[in-house]
Amino acid sequence: MALGLFFVVPQLAMARFAFQNVPVALLDRGRLLEGWSLDRLGQALGEPALWEATRTSVVLAVLAIALNLALLLPLAVLAEIRAPHLRPVLTAITLLPWVIPPIALVVGVAATFRAVAPWFLASPLSLVPFYALWAMPFTYRALDAGLRSIHARTLVEAARSLGASWPTVLLRVLAPNLSASVVAACGLTAAAVLGEFAFASLLLKETLPTYLVNYQRSAPQAGMALALAVMVLTALALGAVVQLLRRRGLGVSTTGI
């Protein structure tokens, strides 16, 4: 119960600060219901820079997801149906991002790419490969759990023995069965990308989290409203992913371990 309170109070306080136009110092029991309005959120949403930052973040998320799936989906399928010896290798490699956190990698990236390929870091899109890397633990585990739960190997052998060609197997047998775990992988990747701050901030890229920090300094209440909105949206998206996994009976760990 106490733990439950601990998890709800910060958001409530955030909502109060954002939407109630009464300073804390003047707050008492009688004025608890005064001055509530959603104007601040509207003010925050009216900023063109917000949409610019959001667009960058969304593009980054989409590209990171695409890159991640392109790299990991074939390998996960291969490891499940053809080459089980690849699985421990993949598991170990996809754990590496835990060991090298963004703040550590950004130092290395500045030390190497800045010297070798300065043009690369100039574009905000240079974040894509790194974001794909940090989402790898989540993506790979979601895909792997999905493949295991549908008994991909049996399915593929059955399809092959019924005369299906490899493209048919991949497109009409595996793809439909894997859709849930692919969606889950996308959701987890998107959440990781939309929340990443260290890398974007140190490479001076304006993504949603870095924008939030800057904006909150100039407009405290509207910034708070925006942060709350971002938080609620992320939570809803992640919740939907978890719900989807549960309905499909997939025991996917969202912890990335």
Place this chain on the structure above:
Amino acid sequence: MTDLRLVTTTGSASSLDADPVGGSSPEGSRTPEPGRPGRAARARRRWARPRGSTLALLPFLAFVGVFLLWPTLTVVVQSVTPDGAVGTQALMRAISGPYRSAFQNSLTLAAATAVLGGVLGLLLALAVRGMSRPAWLRPALDAWCSVASQLGGVPLAFAFVAALGTQGALTKLLAAVGIDLVGSGFSLSTLTGLTVVYLYFQVPLMFLVVMPAVTGLRESWREAATLMGAGPVRYWRTVAAPILLPSTLGGMLLLFINAFSAYATAWVLNSSGQLVPLQIRFVLQGNVITGEQDLGYALVTWTVALLLASLGLMSLLQRRAARWSRG
């Protein structure tokens, strides 16, 4: 000559089947023999399979190598060769003076949130295990924990500022009932404050990690222990605790890694704080002098080494824990 070649090819084929990762067959055998294309092709196909799967790993390995390993190794190498010669000056400097306290603070913060979060998460899991009553409770809690464990970062820090900052609503509420948070020296930018904030994502993470082990505790074991005359204390000490221990310790190590490398939350709450990630930023941004750069590299090297050791230990514990876990 041709026969000899084919024998070696098939020979390497069988050895590749046994150990397909070591795909080091002679390149020449890939071209089909003009005289007997059929047999050569068959032999090629036989070992093309495992080799092909290993080849498929190459683009992925190249990707990880270029974007993750290359930068990291560069930093590590630079940190052990400051000024172009092998030496440990930079590494020693990174754990002395002001940086020593940064490491102490970071370690304290990570350890405190790992132990506190670990205990609370484990208690939560144990409490939920017994409850099957509201059918929605378990799934809702699972979902909520999955979400909350990912919620770190900028918005979370803002939320705590609104609640427990000097002008926070909760601070005001507590002051109204006679608890003076600000006066007692509590502030979100101190280690205590950061610990409270970190627990917000550490507890749910721990819950998710230990839940499989907790559900793996079978009711029949307790019954068996009771039948053999063991009281609850004896049961917990000799049956439940040894089974839960590996996953609990493994979970705590994960929390430790998670807290040590957390950056955004700490930065928003206290951007000039004496924590390792913040110091790395400080060194990286503020200084272009070569010596200072080496210092930043050394800080990163220590961090990566520390996290690597924790992760290695954690995987060992997780492997032990997996024997009794139930998803």
